[in-house]
Structure formats: C-alpha cells, structure tokens
Amino acid sequence: MFLINCPFCGEREEKEFSYGHEAHIARPENPENLSDAEWADYLFMRKNTKGVHLERWVHTAGCRRWFNMARNTHTNEVLAVYLMGEQPPKEIRDMIDGKKKS
Amino acid sequence: MTKYSIFSLLRNAMGYHRDWQQAWRSPDPKPEYDVVIVGGGGHGLATAYYLAKEHGITNVAVLEKGWLGGGNTGRNTTIIRSNYLWDESAHLYEKSLQLYEGLSQDINYNIMLSQRGVLNLAHSLGDVRDTKRRVYANKLNGIDGEYLSPAEIKKLVPIINLDPTIRYPVLGSSFQPRGGTARHDAVAWGLARASDARGVDIIQNCEVTGFDIDKGKITGVQTSRGQIKAKKVGVVVAGHCTVMSDMAGFRMPIESHPLQAMVSDPVKPIIDVVVMSGAVHCYVSQSDKGELVLGAGIDAHNSYSQRGSLHIIEDQIAAVCELFPLFSRMRLMRQWGGIVDTCPDASPIISKTPVDGLYFNCGWGTGGFKATPGSGWVFAHTIARDEPHKLNAAFSLDRFVNGFLIDEHGAAGVAH
Amino acid sequence: MVDTYRLRSPLAHLHLDARAHEEADISGTGVVMKEIPYRGLINIRGDAADSAFVDAVQKAVKLSPPVDANTVAGKANTTRIMWLGPDEWLVITSPQGADRAMKALWKNLKTDGLHAAVTDSTQARTCIEISGPRAREVLQKGCSLDLHPSVFGPGQSAQTIVSKVAVMMTQTAAARNGDPTYELYPLRSFATYLWTWLEDASQEYGLKVG
Amino acid sequence: MSQTHRLHDGGRIDRSQQIDFYFNGKLMSGYRGDTLASALLANGVMLVGRSFKYHRPRGIVTAGTEEPNALVQLERGASTISNMLATRVPLYDGLDASSVNCWPSPTYDVMAVNSLFHRILPAGFYYKTFMWPVSGWKVYEHFIRRAAGLGKSPEVPDVDTYDKMNAHADVVVVGAGPSGLAAARAAAATGARVMLVDEQTELGGQLLNERFEIDGKPAMDWVADVESELMANPDVTILKHTTAFGYYDHNFLGLIQNRSENVAFGQDDRTRQRVWRVRAKRVILATGAIERPLIYSDNDRPGCMLAGALRAYVNRYGVSPGKRHVIFTNNDDAYRSALDLKAAGCVVAAVVDVRKDPSGELVTQAIEAGIEVIDNSAITGVLGTKRVRGIEVMKLNDEADGVTGTSRTISCDTVGSSGGWNPVVHLHSHSAGKNTWRDEDGVFVPGDTLQAEACCGAANGSFSLAQALNEGDFAGIDAASHLGMTAKKRPAVPTANSDVDETPWRTIWYIPTTKPAGQRGKHYLDQQNDVTVADVQLAAREGYRSVEHAKRYTTLGMATDQGKTGNIPGHAILSAALGQTIPQTGTTTFRPPYSPVTMGALAGRAVGEFFDPIRRTPMHDWHEQAGCLWEDVGQWRRPWYYPADGESMQDAVSRECLAVRNAVGMLDATTLGKIDIQGPDAAEFLNRVYTNAWLKLAPGRCRYGLMLGEDGMVMDDGVTSCLGENHYLMTTTSGGAPRVMAWLEEWLQTEWPDLKVYLTSVTEQFATLQLAGPNARDLLSEFTTDIDLDNDAFPFMSWQDGTVGGIPARVYRISFTGELSYEINVPASCGLSLWTDVMNAGEKYGITPFGTETMHVLRAEKGFIIVGQETDGTITPIDLGMDWIVSSKKPDFIGKRSLSREDTARPDRKHLVGLRTADPEEVLPEGGQIVAETRPQPPMDMIGHVTSSYWSAALGHSIALALVKNGRGRKGDTVYVPTGDKTVACEIVEPVFYDPEGSRLNG
C-alpha cells in the first residue's frame, strides 16, 4: 500500500485516496468539431506507461483535493507530487524525455 | 512426439523415466517466419497451435520474453465459465469452453479441466435482477445456466454462510454447471508441446523490443536475440500491450493494473464448486491439491510491478470470512500478483491494427484464462485470413471510435 | 431553535446517558467515550489568501481560518475552526452558538464580490469524544494516521478514516495526566457503526461511557 | 517418567511447570517453555505424520519456521487449525494435536500404498495420463481430489476474534537475534522510535540455541540486559511471537502477532492474533539464516534432522532428539552440535564430513572430545523406515559426484545434517529487492533494493556472531542517521568470544550414492510435497528448464514451508542438470507471507457487524419497530416494505400502493444525495453537467436533470432546485450520491478550475419525509401555517421554506410516484419526531408508510426510470425516450459529443418501452429476455430485456418496462419472454401506464 504525500494534508496511506488515471488529458475545446476518432482518443486512449507515469489522485477521505503525481509504474516509486494545472517538475520531464530518446 | 498415456508412463517407469522427450524444443530463432506471435502466454500459444492445426501455417515462432506461461496465464485463479451477458461475449466464451472440453485429448496433455460448476452470488435486489437477466440471456444463447435460491446454493456449498441477517446476505446465485477450473500451467505447457509438435518454434527469453514497419506494413520484429523477419505479427502480451502499441505507433484504450491472487495451506476437500461474489469482492475454489485459491479485484492504480497492495487482500479476506466463517482459522500460504490489461468496456480486443499485418489480442483484463483456446482460435483465423472471424468481429479496436462497445461491467460483476 | 424534546441525536438509540449514569465512576478505565451531539458545525469555503474572506470570517466568529494544514484554531469547548483543506474549514461552536454563528457567517461571507460558501452541517455529524490512557491505542486499531503525541498533539486535526468511517478528527488538550482526548466527527448515518466499533475495540482495555 | 528423552538438566524450560498435552489422543507431558516438537521429542516421538504424495512417514527436521515436515492438526472442532508446525507451537496445557494426512495413524497409514506406485508417479505424471476415456477423467478427478490436502479445514465457524493495529516507526527491526538486538539498541539510543519484532516467544534468535558469550557473559544474559534496556525506553515497542509476514511497497510491513500464549485460543477478552500494519521510515532486516540440509538418499526418514536443530533441542529445550546421533556436514558449525550434544551427555556416534581433512578449531575440539570424525565421506543410505536405524557411509570421489570403496554401516537413530546456511532474504525480496550470488560459499545474499532498508547479520550473509553484532550495531546507527538522528552517548559495540577459525564449507548439493538419483532410495528436496532430486532432473530433461517451470512441474517449494530448506538445493540440482551456474538459473520469486497467516487475522475486526457500515437514517428505529423488511441501497438500509401480520410481500406492496394512489403514504427519502452548490458560476456549472438548460431556473423552482458520462451514457438523475441567487441544491440517487459528488468535484477541480463554484454534501443534514397521495395536502396543512399549500402558490416543481410541526423545514413539491407529493426536509435530528407526529395525525387520512418496493411500482406505473435498473451503463437519454431533456441548443455538456457517434446515433438502438402481457395476471420476470420470434429450442435471437415488472394494484393488471431493439418502431407488436417453463406473450406499448397526462401530480 502506497504512502502518498497529499500536497495539502501530508503523507497518508493509499486507502485514503482515489486514483484518477492519466494526468494532463485536457478536454477538447469544441468536441463537436472533432472526428469520431479524435473523440475516441480523448475518451479512451491512455498512455499506460511502463516507467514514469503522470497521473492524478484525489484525497477522497481527506481534503478532497485533486493533484498530480509522477510515479514509476514499474517500481511504484513516487517521484513527484504537484498541483492541478501545473506541469511536472523539470527533472521528471527530463526523465520522460530521456526515456523517449533511448 | 511421444504420446502421453498410461502405457507410455508405465513403459518409461521401467527406465526410471530417463527417456522422456522434451515437451517442447528450445530452438534458436530462424531469420524469418510466416507468422511471429509475441507473447508466450496461453493465448499466444493457442494462437500458434490453431494457426498450425486449423490453417496449416507452421512456420511460426512464439517469442516470449521470460518463461512461457509466466504472465497472467501462470498466475490466474483458473476460473472457467461462459455465462456472459451480451451475445458477442457469450458466443466467444462459449466457443472457448467447448474447445476446453476437448482440449486434453486434442493436445494429448491433461489440462485437468474440472467442470465442477461456478456460482456467481447475488447480494442485493439489484444483483438478483442482473443475475437473472444474465441467466435468461445465457439460456437463450444455448448456454447452460440456472438461477439458484439460497436453499439450492446450500446443497452445492454446505459451508457457505446463508444467514439472512449478515451485512450482505446471499440472496441467490447464477450457476453454470459446465464452468469450473483447469490447471493453468498445463494449458500453457500442453499447448506449447502440441504446437511444437506441429513445427512451431517456441523461443523463450526473447523479448520483442521493436517492430519493423515499412510503408505501413509489418516486416519483422526487433528482439533481444536479434532481428526476426515476419510476414505477419500477432501480439498477445496482456499487460504489456500498450508497451507494444507504443512501439508500433498507435494508441490503445488499455490500462495495466495489478491483480492479486492467493492460496491457503492445503486441506482436505471442503468446497466442491467455484464461488464468486462480485458484490463483496472475493472468489474461492479449492485446487486439486487442496489449497483454497482466492482472489478479488484489481488495485486501482496502473502498475507493472506484478505486486499489489495488502489492503486489497485485507478487504478480500474479510469477504471470504463473511461468506465462509469457517475459513477464518485457515491460513494464507502465498500471495502474488499479475499485470492485467483492462479495457474500458471490460471486453477484449482481438483485432487488426493500423499497421498492415500486425494484429493485437489483448484487453482480457481479469478474465481471459477461460478464453484461452477460443481466443487463440479466432486470433489464428484473424491472422491467417487477415480478417476477423465472425466470433471476434465485434471485438475490434474500431469499436472505441464508433461506439459499438460490449460493456460487460454492469451485468458480469467481477469478470473472472 | 427547535424544542429540544424533538431532537434525537444520532446515537440516542444506544441510551448512552443511562449507561453513563450506571458507569459513573470512570477511574481506572482504559477508555472513556461519550457522544456530544448538536454542536454547531458550519462548513465554510473561500480563499484564505483573500483578506476580505479572512476578515469576514474573523468578524463573524472572532477567529481566522487556520492556514496550517491539519490544525484547529481556537480552544476546546469554545468556538473553533478546523482546517479541512486549502479552501475549506469547519467552524465548530457550542450547540447554543450554532444558529448565531451560521447567521453571522452567512451575513459576512455572502456579500457582493466575495466568492465564498457557507453551509450548515450541524445536523450532518455528531461528535464522539474518546479519552483515557488507552484511547490512542483504540483509535490506532482503525486509523492509519500516526497518532503519536509528537505528531498528532493537542490542536492537531485530520480528516481520515477510522475503521471504515470517514471522520473529521481532532485532539483537544491532553488531560493533566497526559492522556489525550480525541473528538471524532462522523457523518450521523455512520455514527452507530463507529461507536459500536470503538466500543468493541475498547473491550480489552475496559470502557466506560462518560 | 514418560519424557524418556529429556536431559537431566539444562535448557530454557521451566521444569517446575509440567504441562499435559495430547498427541493423537495419547496423554503426554512436557514443560513450560517447550514447543510441541520439543515435547514430542522429549517423549520419544519422532514420527509425526505422513507426506503429501507417497504418504511416507515423516518426523521432525528442524526447530523453527523452516520446518518442512512436522505438521499437525492442532485442536479439534471450532478451534482446530490445519497444518501447524509442531516446531512453532508453544506447549500449553491441554494442547491437543494429531497427525495430518494419514489414516488410521502415522504408524499405520492405509494410503501408504501410494508409495508402492511411486515409480509411475513421478513429477507431473497426471499431465500424461487420465485422458482416456474422455468421460473417465471425472472419475479419476474425484479420487485425486479426495486425496488432496494435508490437514483439515475447520467445519464450524471460528470462535476467536482478531484485530489490527496501525503503527508508525522510525526504525523497524525484524529479527531479535544478536544482530537485530544490536541494531535496535543502537537505533533506540538516538531517540528514534524503534519497533523490534521477532516471531519467537523469546528474544535472542540463534542465541537461544547456543552456548555463546557476549561482553564476557552468557549470551542470553546479554539478551536479557538489552531487553530490559529497550523496555525502559518508551519509544521502543517490542513485539514477540510476532512474524513479519510481508514487506510491501513504500516501507509498509505486515506483522502478525500471537496475542495469547495458547496459539489456538484467544485469552482474557483479547483477540487471538493481531495484524500490525506498520509504516516504517527505515527497515532493518536481521532475519538470520536458515540451515540447509544435505540432500542424501532417503533423507526423509524420521530421525533425519538438521544439525543446528539438534543443538537447539539440547541447549534450549533440554531434550536429546535421539539415543545415538550422527552429524553429517560440509562445514565447521555443525561440529558445535556434536560438541553440545556430547557436553549434554548425549551419544554422538560420528561426524561424517564431506570435506577432506577438515582442520578448524571446532573440529579439533570434537576430536579431542573423543568424537569420531569420518572425513571425505558421505551418507549413501539410511536404514529404517519409521525411524532411522542406521546409516551407510562411503568415501567420496575427488569430484564428489560419486562414491568409492566399501560402505560402512553406523547404527544411530538420529542424523543432523548441515549443508551451510542460507540468509533469510525473503522479506528483502518481497518488495522487489534483488539478491546476488556469493560464489565462495554458494549463498544468495541481499542486493539492491528500492526500499529504505538494510540487512544485517546472518540475513546479510555474515554468519559469525561478531559480525552479526557489528553489522547490527552499524545498521541501527546508520538507519537513525538517515533520519537525521544521532546518539548523544553511543553504547559500546557488543563483543563476542565465539569466533574461531573455521575450514571453508565444501558445497555439495547432491550427495551421491552408487546409482543415479532415483534408483537407490530417494533424495528429498521438498519433503512436504515429496519432490526428489530425480523429479527435478526429470523436469530439466523434459524441457521444463526455467526454474519457474521446474518449480511448477515438480511442485518444489510450493508447500506450506515454501521451500525454506529445499529450494536452494533444488535450484542447484536444476542448474547441474542444465549444465549452468546457479545464478544463471536464479531463484523462484519470494512472495509473502513469510509463513502462513491466519485469514481471520487479515480480516481483523471487519467481519460480522463490522464488515461494512450500515448507514441509518434518523427514522431507522421507527421502521424497525414497524417491522419493515430492509433493502440495501449502497451502504444505506432503506425500508423495502412493511408487511402486516401474515401478509405476503405482494399483498403488502399492493396495500401500500393503493394507499398512495387513494389516500396518502409516507416514505423515508432521507438517503437521496443532496449537494449544496454555491457560487457565481453555479448555473453555468449545472448547464455543463446536465443535459438540459439551467441558466434560467428561478429561485423557488425545481428542475429534473439527467447526467451523462462522457461516453454519453446515463449516469445519474435527480431534481435540482434554485435556492437563491447563485445557490442551488442538487439531489442525486441514494446509491449514486458519493459517486456524483466525486464526479462533480473532479470536473470542477481538474477541468474547470476557473468556475467559481463550491460544492458541499448536505445529504445528512436533513431528514426527508415524502408525503404522497391525494390526501397529502390536507395532511400537511395540519402541520404548517406559514407555507401556502395552494396549488397556485405552491405548484408542482417548486419549493418553499417554512415550519412544519414547529420545525424549520424546506418543502419541495416534487413527485416520483405520480401523485400529489411533498418532500419535507427538516433538520436530521428532528426527523423521527416529525415522522411520528405525521404518522399519528395521518391516521384519519389513511396514512400508510411505504418502502422502496412500492415506490418502484408507483414510478413504473408512471414510466419513470430508475438509473441502474432501466439503465446499465449502455443507455443514452434518447434510448429512454427522453430526448426532451437533451438540449439541442447548448453547444456542449458532458457526454454530448458521444451521442453522435455511429453506434449511439443509430435509430434502431434499444428503446425503453412498456409491455402488456396477454394475460393481465401474468407478471413478467425482471431480467427476462425478449424475443420477436420463438423457436422450440435455444439459441434464439434476443431483442431486449425486461427492466422492471410489477403487479399494478391500481390498474389491476401487470405492467413492465423493457429495453427493446428499435422498440419505438415496434409499438403494438407482440413479443415473447421465454421464462424457462413457459413463454409469455406481450404487446409493446407506451412506457407510461398511469395518468399519462400528469393531472394527479399537478393537481
């Protein structure tokens, strides 16, 4: 069971949180202008990265706030926690890019 | 291939079992195959087997990054049933169950199919309604199934707690008598042996690390053991399918989650059917060796760690103890996890892809062991003919675009 | 105010008063528990960085909403404000002070130009107070927070889970002998489960109803 | 005295406290401090049970958790426990144990015939046979399954209770041997919060079994000193008889504590066992090492033990395991056993050593003590079946892969073998810690890990006492310093005197005989599952080459001991058979639990009434007293119906329905979700989450809304009211409330943070009394003076504030029953009081309390949907015929785009329709499948299913709602519902059966 550092309440066990799946999927501005395939991409297609995964969590049993988290899905290591609306810290972006290059 | 039988066993006993052949060879990869199957789980092996058997395509390699059957095939709770709600699913899983029923003889390897019957319990009025709906649908699809009252359940599972005052009392159940379990490893090994006998190369410790795609058409795969050319490639890697689709350059509607299972210490027979409860989240059967084989639901988060969290098990075991208070004093002997590939509509994808000659079979999530032969059978057809069989036509990747989903969440409870 | 004879607390059916009467001598027990119903509980939302909001709260209840996570402003048994999240607080008042606080908060916070919310939750929860030398152990049976006094001392608060029940929780000033006192605020529909569970978990230490 | 094998003195047992116990029904006695195993041995009992497959007689092998053989069924009836290790059961008064897997007794076991067929029962034989005839398998399986299992499951529910404790620590030390004690002491000295855990009943670890000295005093005195020092520190928690069973991600440990001395029963109101869920900042694993057996022919005979176990029994329990002992070793440590046996006055017939000219100090001591040392030799056979009678010894050849010369027989009844030690890397491995192979002595030692963890002492492959103490001390300090803590006064590092010069081990995994494996006796690797060297070799030969295949094919390491003694030798044998190195082969995966964990303890208190909370409304007690039956809705319990004496469900529901249609009924609607919405953008927010338009709802008015998922499917519904400017109250379904609240917050916080809206759940703030029926207005008017109930002043779909019965109330005029209806919301604490008053006053109006079933019938008569019944996650509003609620003007709302996909836009999707059965008395089964044409036999094409179906007392005929493919295009058609024994014909009709004009709810 993970120990998750809620950016507002501090460290709590995973059971207090709900998982919100992949982060940074913005809802399209004008859905009506999208093709079915583009809409399906938004609705269903997910990164599911093996390695550094950017995801969302919500502190359900605590402050009820949503936040982002970078976690290695292979090792379950939590690499960073950052607020909604923020981009992942630079070192995380580098990790992801580094991975892309390799 | 030496035929397995009581006679060959006796004959070999004379020679201290020194003369048994290898169940399958461990050849080096050839430079080129007609078909490369990526993933040596049950589904990949079944695909290779039926390619050879049904379609005469024998220049086939199964590439497995670890040991064959070491993925979800080797870690599932082995529940087999075909009583799914929607026609598309029911037909596919029923095909699979029928293939299972003849598989031991077909592949000459005893997979220990045990059709002891599967119960899916209902604990609320809503459950009852959904369960009956599924049973009615099953019947009209020609699938065996009944709805049982608590009294009828008691006859099948005398030890279950039917006290109507418990938190979530058992109000009824569906029962599929032909459902049951099979020895998971034997399914993988038997299919490997039978495929090998038909000329399929089974290559373990060979990880696919990339695809060779030329003008939208597949030409081969990159592996940890070098490049292998292939006219067609079928990918059957369960939890790793998006790792593969990333390599091929298209997106999938799949997430990989830990799913845990566990066994108790071995005891004398005490429960004779498979009992599943979606509502209180547990399922139980007893293996031929005597362990209780137990499972529950997935961990919510994505993970490739092949480990899950303790709290999932705590909740699940509480449910087991509620339903079977006498298991409270029994002990867990081992727990483990798999990486399951969940699809938004809880149905699999057996499909052509945007890349010519590249086919994907995935999304079985928590419930694909029961589909192993059927999945291989339709996937072999899809690869051989470059078009789906009518049994898997609905399970295409396109359905996420056009909306023809096959949503098995609502009525199937846990999908094992 | 409603006639008190009409009020029935979420745990009334457990007849705790009668038990408290019977078990009046609480010396030597490990755990003492009681229900404190009808405290004013008012949920407020707003932006703590906005001085207009802070001033409005201050004006209404003479306290500023705490900005430190997991803390409570104000003294036990007086009006307090519990931090619930970065933009959410719970104002706790005496039963008598509830209506007045609600009105004052509404009046001050619901003014033009201020985006704030005020919601009466007085009826939605009850308070279970648990104290005694073994109170912490009882809670730790069902709560995964670290309740060690160095971490969760008087004035600390949290929203968390005890057994399977979501609670707002705070530690009020420790007793003179150092034994802690905790207040748990579960939703009223869960109160019976939580009380019964705590009672069961307390058995081995000796429990009295206070 | 029955304790024939008890030594005259010595041991840590309390001879003043005799304890009587039963084994296989026979009364025996031992002392406090004994384990069941030591007491059995004291009584001369070595044969404890039978093995799984061949039913071979099996004895006690070890003195600890690694025990593969000595399984017993502990106690009987409700407190029985299967497959308990005799070596880990502390003796208590009246203990009642019996052998497993044998009948009638371990001495004479009928199933031992299996052993005769062992030649045709090699690994995996069942995969090769039982296939013909096809129908035969069912019969074979029946017999195979009958033979399954070792012990027995209880047959009655558990009598004990369990609980859990959550804990946090700076440093958790697992293992309280010298290394763990040193670590705990060093860490505690820094002020860190330390938790020290050991599965044994006493601290000391291996020291309990030895005659070592530390800091110049007997080692156990040192242990006692450390213990009292730690006990005095309030920040140290010591848990004895507590096993760390699993090590999970993010430094989370699961421990299981035996809380009662008597492992089979709880005592003094306490729970029998407790699971500790521990979050550690740092973890120190000082879990020691497990001695590994030498794998010689017929090494499973009762009397074949581990060398270390022999001295454990002598030193710790004052028991001589046998009358004549032989030590068989590849290392010097086993000589300690010989010396300790000898010192205790036991007979040591010989030490057989596989090494040539062993020369360490302990060897010299043994020779000086007059013990015969037979070097460069191997045990090639064991005499005796139910107890060792002697051994055969031959010289090893140079490669140690064969034996030479003539065999010599040594008579003895006990053999203690030692093939070296394996660090207990289990916990380290649970959370993906790696292990590395150390070639010089052939052991896997812990390698890299992701956790904040360190290993020390024998667990780290450091086998000497001095090393254990040193490493432990360092690990303790190091762990604390990672947390920024240092000791003001650093305690001195303990010193040991026990370290002596030792000859290196000679690692021989397989002790040869004159014939290949399997042809002369059996070399057991996994004693519990009867896995032999020949089995592993067969697996390799047959292509099961991966260590994981070999494991599964042979079942090596899959028994209750999980291969603690047998795995590594087994993997070595496999490596040899494949011609590769052991690290190439690798190990199988270590998985929790370290040793079996009681399921009841994992469930803890969360069983029975605590399995899951029941949510109670303020009126719960009233309903209960009124004798209602309950329906579970989410976690809520709601009245389902209120049967009068002797009334059937149908009668009760019909009575309730008619009361609402003709008089007035009252429903407890408290459970409906209620969300308070405030903020300048509240209307805009509603506009985005609902399918219909919300910008123009005036204060005082209510509107029904449907919420879709982004996939266009109906997710929830409810009525939302405008309470004032920028202030709304949304209601949701009872079961869906938490999900809807979470869903709305998610949109606000993640997608639309710019919207100024605050949401607060107020479900529990109110008690909600729903009055429905033609008399509702008259009845309500008796309770209020300040609410104008006139139809014009208070029309359908509006609300008013006021007082009801003197209680401040908000009354909504909304209706789910199709009747004139008011929902009265009062402060929750007043709910019961008002309910009671209204019930009393309502008598003259014919008031009847009604439950969810009646509500469902009434709404079905009106064709109102229930989300989750008419919908199942695949249904759009258009499917439901609710196009009217889907705004075509709004550019967007959640789910809108999905409605225009190819499949969702199809005109012939399933539609909600009504069904009228040809026979008006016939009530269709809910869930029944609908066909357009029947066939004599399945399969039949299904076109839909019955979603709701009831007897309508008001209409005098049955009614049903259904989802049918192209249903709206089939109005008037006859369709069929095959129900198994018959087929019911019905007509497709409009889904509204009652008062289609809505005059009643508007009136």
Ligand SMILES: Cc1cc2nc3c(=O)[nH]c(=O)nc-3n(C[C@H](O)[C@H](O)[C@H](O)COP(=O)(O)OP(=O)(O)OC[C@H]3O[C@@H](n4cnc5c(N)ncnc54)[C@H](O)[C@@H]3O)c2cc1C
């Ligand atoms: C705990 C648990 C319980 C379950 N219980 C049930 C049940 O009771 N009933 C049921 O029907 N189903 C159950 N399932 C689901 C079922 O196990 C799976 O759906 C099914 O086994 C999938 O088979 P597969 O062959 O597709 O995948 P796998 O067996 O996972 O095979 C995929 C293979 O692909 C390999 N691979 C991955 N990447 C690469 C690469 N790059 N190159 C080469 N090879 C690669 C993997 O190593 C793996 O061996 C359960 C699953 C789990 C985890």
Ligand SMILES: NC(=O)c1ccc[n+]([C@@H]2O[C@H](COP(=O)([O-])OP(=O)(O)OC[C@H]3O[C@@H](n4cnc5c(N)ncnc54)[C@H](O)[C@@H]3O)[C@@H](O)[C@H]2O)c1
């Ligand atoms: N000379 C040799 O060949 C040799 C080999 C091995 C050990 N030893 C001796 O053993 C001792 C090693 O000391 P140490 O402290 O490293 O180990 P130890 O064996 O003394 O202590 C380990 C303790 O950990 C406990 N333990 C193991 N797993 C556990 C779990 N999961 N949960 C709870 N408890 C658990 C064990 O019961 C034991 O009490 C020294 O005295 C050393 O001389 C000698």
Ligand SMILES: Cc1cc2nc3c(=O)[nH]c(=O)nc-3n(C[C@H](O)[C@H](O)[C@H](O)COP(=O)(O)O)c2cc1C
């Ligand atoms: C149906 C089934 C039954 C099992 N029975 C046992 C068993 O009796 N003993 C055992 O140790 N493991 C048993 N296992 C678990 C395996 O040992 C192993 O944990 C699992 O296959 C996952 O592999 P891994 O732990 O090596 O990752 C069983 C697994 C399955 C799927």
Ligand SMILES: [Zn+2]
């Ligand atoms: Zn938080």
